[in-house]
Amino acid sequence: MIINQAPHLHTCNGRSYYRWILALATNNSLHITYTPGHSDKVSLPAHLNYEADHYASPAQCQPCEILSTPIPTFFMDEDTFYSHDDSWIESNIMTYLHKSRSLSTSRALTSGYQLRLTLHLYNPRPPPEFLYTHTYLAYSVLVQLYTQSGQLPPADLLHSHKLLPSARCWTGCDAIEDAHHIFIHCR
Secondary structure, three states: OOOOOHHHHOOOOOHHHHHHHHHHHHHOOOOOOOOOOOOOOOOHHHHHHHHHHHHHHHHOOOHHHOOOOOOOHHHOOOOOEEEOOOEEEOOOHHHHHHHHHHHHHHHHHHHOOOOOOOHHHOOOOOOOOOHHHHOOOHHHHHHHHHHHOOOOOOHHHHHHOOOOOOOEOOOOOOOEOOHHHHHHHOO
16 A cells, blocks of 8 residues: 655655655665664664664764755755845744744843843833722832832943943942942942
8 A cells, every 4th residue: 555645745845855755765665664673673674774763863963964965955846935144944934933033032032131021022001000009018019110110220231332431340449340240239
């Protein structure tokens, strides 16, 4: 019984390689048989399966020594996506876009905002008034909120925006004035 693999290959990751193998198998009259893996049988297919496992397992630890194959662009879909970072994309495009956007957001969070979150993640509407905002402890919460959102500008932030000539602490400490210095170390 021959099973048609074409419908399954339409949604498979790396489908151009599978189409290439399928074309080679149909054009060269190859006979593919199932060989149970990790069995105690003493036969040529079982021995070949063992040898393939033997060489494939250490190759996973040394990816630079794995020989590359040409990219079978002649078996790709007509509308295959391409990225300069990842080359041809033959996986689910929604999963790829979600991963790509997550990586770019995490890079923006770690580099450009000095450990603060980017503003596009927040709801721009002001929060509702709560009773605890009128207590004397609300000042501490408010200072923390302003610091985390970048609205309490220490000297290092003002210096990076070229609004101060130096990022040194204004109280005379011999240190860079950032939020950690102000709240932990500064006298």
